[in-house]
Amino acid sequence: MTDTETLPKVGAxxxxxxFIKTYGCQMNVYDSERMADVLRPLGYATTETAEDADFVIxxxxxxxxxxxxxxxxxxxxxxxLKEGKAGAMTIAVAGCVAQAEGEExxxxxxxxxxxxxxxxxxxxxxxxxxxxxxxxxxxxxxxxPVDKFDALPKVRGVQGVxxxxxxxxxxxxxxxxxxxxxxxxxxxSRPVADVLAEARALADxxxxxxxxLGQNVNAYDxxxxxxxxxxxxxxxxxxxxxxxxxxxxxxxxxPNDMSDDLIDAHGxxxxxxxxxxxxxxxxxxxxLRLMNRKHGRAKxxxxxxxxxxxxxxxxxxxxxxxxxxxxxxxxxxxxxxxxREVRYxxxxxxxxxxxxxxxxxxxxxxVPEAVSRERLHRLQALLLEQQVAFNAAQAGRVLPVLFxxxxxxxxxxxxxxxxxxxxxxxxxxDLIGRIVDVEITAGQQNSLKGRLPPRSExxx
Numbered sequence: 001m002t003d004t005e006t007l008p009k010v011g012a013x014x015x016x017x018x019f020i021k022t023y024g025c026q027m028n029v030y031d032s033e034r035m036a037d038v039l040r041p042l043g044y045a046t047t048e049t050a051e052d053a054d055f056v057i058x059x060x061x062x063x064x065x066x067x068x069x070x071x072x073x074x075x076x077x078x079x080x081l082k083e084g085k086a087g088a089m090t091i092a093v094a095g096c097v098a099q100a101e102g103e104e105x106x107x108x109x110x111x112x113x114x115x116x117x118x119x120x121x122x123x124x125x126x127x128x129x130x131x132x133x134x135x136x137x138x139x140x141x142x143x144x145p146v147d148k149f150d151a152l153p154k155v156r157g158v159q160g161v162x163x164x165x166x167x168x169x170x171x172x173x174x175x176x177x178x179x180x181x182x183x184x185x186x187x188x189s190r191p192v193a194d195v196l197a198e199a200r201a202l203a204d205x206x207x208x209x210x211x212x213l214g215q216n217v218n219a220y221d222x223x224x225x226x227x228x229x230x231x232x233x234x235x236x237x238x239x240x241x242x243x244x245x246x247x248x249x250x251x252x253x254x255p256n257d258m259s260d261d262l263i264d265a266h267g268x269x270x271x272x273x274x275x276x277x278x279x280x281x282x283x284x285x286x287x288l289r290l291m292n293r294k295h296g297r298a299k300x301x302x303x304x305x306x307x308x309x310x311x312x313x314x315x316x317x318x319x320x321x322x323x324x325x326x327x328x329x330x331x332x333x334x335x336x337x338x339x340r341e342v343r344y345x346x347x348x349x350x351x352x353x354x355x356x357x358x359x360x361x362x363x364x365x366x367v368p369e370a371v372s373r374e375r376l377h378r379l380q381a382l383l384l385e386q387q388v389a390f391n392a393a394q395a396g397r398v399l400p401v402l403f404x405x406x407x408x409x410x411x412x413x414x415x416x417x418x419x420x421x422x423x424x425x426x427x428x429x430d431l432i433g434r435i436v437d438v439e440i441t442a443g444q445q446n447s448l449k450g451r452l453p454p455r456s457e458x459x460x
Contacts, residue, residue, distance in 0.1 A: 018044040019053035021074070024061020026251060027213045028095055030164040032059045035094065035121050042125055050081060055090045055128070060097035062179045062355070071097050072108065079111035090114070090128065094121055100179060100357075118169075118184055161404055161433050162416070163207045167195050167222065167235065168214030173254060175281075176292045176359040177321060177352065180215050187215075189222035192230050192238065199239055206433060209247035209402055209416070210239070217250045218257040233261040240271040246435060247402060249420070251277045252319075255295045258303050267310025274311050275345070275419045278303070279319035283338030284331035287324050290363070297338060304342055315345035315390065315419040322379055323352040323372025325363035332375050339382055345390040345419060347383045351376045384445070391421060391443030399423070401438040401450065403431045422447040 092114035099117035224230035354361035438450035
């Protein structure tokens with residue numbers, strides 16, 4: 001049992017204050033929520049600012065450009081804040097930067113008390129206690145996902161009607177630009193029973209929509225009730241049987257793991273929302289080979305066609321990297337042609353930047369930054385044009401909207417369409433937590449506007 005008596009206190013009977021700054025992906029959002037869950041029994045309540053906190057955690061991401069530099073910059077600010085409190089603040093770095101650069105973080109920034117990798121944050125209470133005693137290790141960065149999920153509290157402190165649920169971690173794909181296999185480890189999936197238990201608990205707390213998370217979520221192969229590996233499709237069908245759980249999403253997927261049964265599920269399972277994030281990264285077969293993506297342009301387009309056959313209204317999102325080493329103008333134009341053919345409802349696009357330790361970082365023929373930036377501008381203009389067109393096409397339709405939270409205006413509420421768009425509706429604040437048919441009156445760049453039918457016609 002963890003000894004909490006030596007933990008830092010903020011005064012007799014007072015609640016300790018926790019601030020978590022989250023960088024990067026939805027999995028980090030989930031991890032931050034779970035870190036708060038782990039620390040809640042120790043008396044930690046979350047606060048909105050580092051200035052009010054006794055314990056600050058930076059939950060980091062190593063995917064984006066200059067990720068480590070941004071963390072060190074933030075740590076410099078926290079060091080000054082800690083000094084202003086005469087040292088009465090604990091600082092931790094968690095996540096993928098912590099996994100990749102733990103020793104370097106401790107060396108470069110002595111104000112950091114703890115470094116915790118993404119598979120070790122369940123050890124936070126123990127590490128925090130040891131730090132308060134000024135003894136023991138300060139780095140917990142081993143890969144042990146089974147231990148982590150077994151140790152996490154069964155009840156989550158979720159707020160609202162939507163929640164993330166991690167079902168798979170790690171990656172075995174080894175794309176040449178990516179650090180995930182080195183920071184999150186090999187692919188590993190949670191048992192079906194554990195996922196269903198967490199999902200039931202979420203539904204009991206009022207959650208109506210869950211997003212299943214994984215670095216390669218459609219590679220999910222957790223142990224099923226029969227002791228054999230399951231699939232993401234079978235897991236989705238089981239989740240759809242949980243009373244009160246009406247919507248299921250998943251991210252991030254890989255084209256190579258888009259199995260037949262998962263494609264079929266998109267046409268058969270009403271709870272599986274008609275929105276899929278399916279990263280392709282490039283439309284050029286030559287660049288895809290250099291990226292070690294293990295799929296080509298034709299396979300990707302075939303998957304899109306099959307998915308739209310079973311679910312004609314499916315909306316697609318994607319990821320794109322521009323300026324990968326060796327990319328020519330012809331390679332880039334192949335990406336633009338793919339985008340024109342697929343037509344995305346939304347997408348994420350980035351200019352390539354080297355990640356230390358990845359094969360791409362040592363490849364020759366690095367594309368000049370000015371060239372990459374100009375290509376990115378052209379790609380983003382096309383993707384934005386498609387996003388605006390998709391949103392505008394919703395005008396006049398009636399869509400089921402899950403209302404999530406109050407809007408900025410009196411009486412206004414904001415919900416999500418099946419396609420993950422924000423929908424703003426007046427006179428709807430009392431409908432938060434419900435799924436209601438909404439007539440879409442306008443599609444904007446990043447959201448939709450809608451109006452309610454007569455109250456007598458509204459869904460439960």
